Amino acid sequence: MQEIRRKYVVPGDRIIEGNFRPLFNVIKAGNSIISTRIGIAEAGREGVKVIPLSGVYIPRVNDIVIGKIMHHSSLSWEVDINSCFSAHLPAQDVFGRDFSPARDDMGRELAIGDLITTRIIAFDRTRDPMVTIQDKDLGKVPSGEFIKISATRVPRLIGKRGSMIQTIEQATHTRVLIGQNGIVVVTGRNSEGIKLAVRAIRMVEEEAHTPNLTQRVKTLLNVSDSAPADTSQSAPSQNAPQNEDLQPTIQEVEEDLEVEKGEKVHDSN
């Protein structure tokens, strides 16, 4: 295991001195690397980065996001993806290459106000992002409870290999669809289950950077510790002290990062 140094930083803090590669949320100033966000700094062999704890969603190519159709022109839909840039879904993506604005009625395929799961196919900040729904599991979201959370909390809500969200889904008998942009849709047959899942998601959002979160979510959901969903974590025992040192936070964030690398969206099916 390579040596990784971590610390808590605010903007302007010097993370490390020396010849390191700046990865993200850091800048190089002279011989030192400086943080540009509040978060947890990590200095490893591959470079230095800061995992931010706050901020709005900035689109990235291949992110899977949930968006809302705002309106359409004759050639594309405009999709609100909870960011400062609104996305465009070309009509050809839905109707195929022989799309004709005169013949095809765009309003019938996707109406204003519809929620869609989409993937960002192009974005470079100079133009608005382009999205697609031509992929497995993408397309219209028929129904569900709509929640907005901060995009920085998404990896925490998913948990390592989906452990957190699986716990919530199994305990409440719901399905939770999470977009990288912080939009979450909860569906299920039982309205009590949906309510409970929403409460658990809100709890994860508010207490994302506190230790022992999985444990408290389980307490909220009345799940016993040996739930099969959480085999990936070395969960602390039920009566573990609440305010132990902050090491679990860092472990958890590390887990989150793995999620960020691998899994872009979680869908239980």
Next chain:
Amino acid sequence: MTQTRSLIDENGKRTDGRTGDQLREIKITVGVIKNADGSAFIEFGMNKIVVGVYGPREVHPKHMALPDRCVLRCRYHMTPFSTDTRKNPAPSRREVEISKVMREALEPSLMLEDYPRAAIDVYVEVLQADGGSRCAGITAASVALADAGINMRDIVSACAAGKVDDRIVLDINDTEDKEGDADMPVAYMSHLEQVTLLQLDGVLNEDQFDQCLDEAVKGCKMVYEVQRKALMQKYFGNETELKEEQ
């Protein structure tokens, strides 16, 4: 200048009992407005200021957007009840000017080129005014911007120094501002060691100017410690110290 009373007594104490190099008490709370992307509340002596930051978000009207960087919009506003006589809520000449200098004081710390075609809105609302509300406003705004998760090179701290009874003192209060000889608000980035705002109302000779600026920068560094502590408190609880491990 019509000076009716001495602003510094024989023990070197000022009107509010401070010594020459002492700041007023500063308290910053981060994340007080749920609807904003970032927010802060500051009590700087008798000043009470709340700041809300929104963005980066879409620019309206759209023609204001810049193709290569983000637009920073600042609004400094004093509530009608912030002063002892009612203040007209319409933006005054002074407020328009302070909004501008605040924007210019914050801009160098922000990496606006990271968010082209977007806007960041900073609303600074003065609930109770004492001297030095622009400094307190800049201080709180910078904390709120960091809370909003906007990429920043450094945090901006602001503090005034001035001349009272021919002495250079730190952190001018309302009485000293009105009856003193000079007031110099300074905004400063502690890590980059750069000044982003420097104004001067009054007359200073060259030595006094240097001394005043040094004093203000010293004050800014003290303010920075409070800002940092407030941010750490919000995000990492009581673990305010840098925690380093293997």
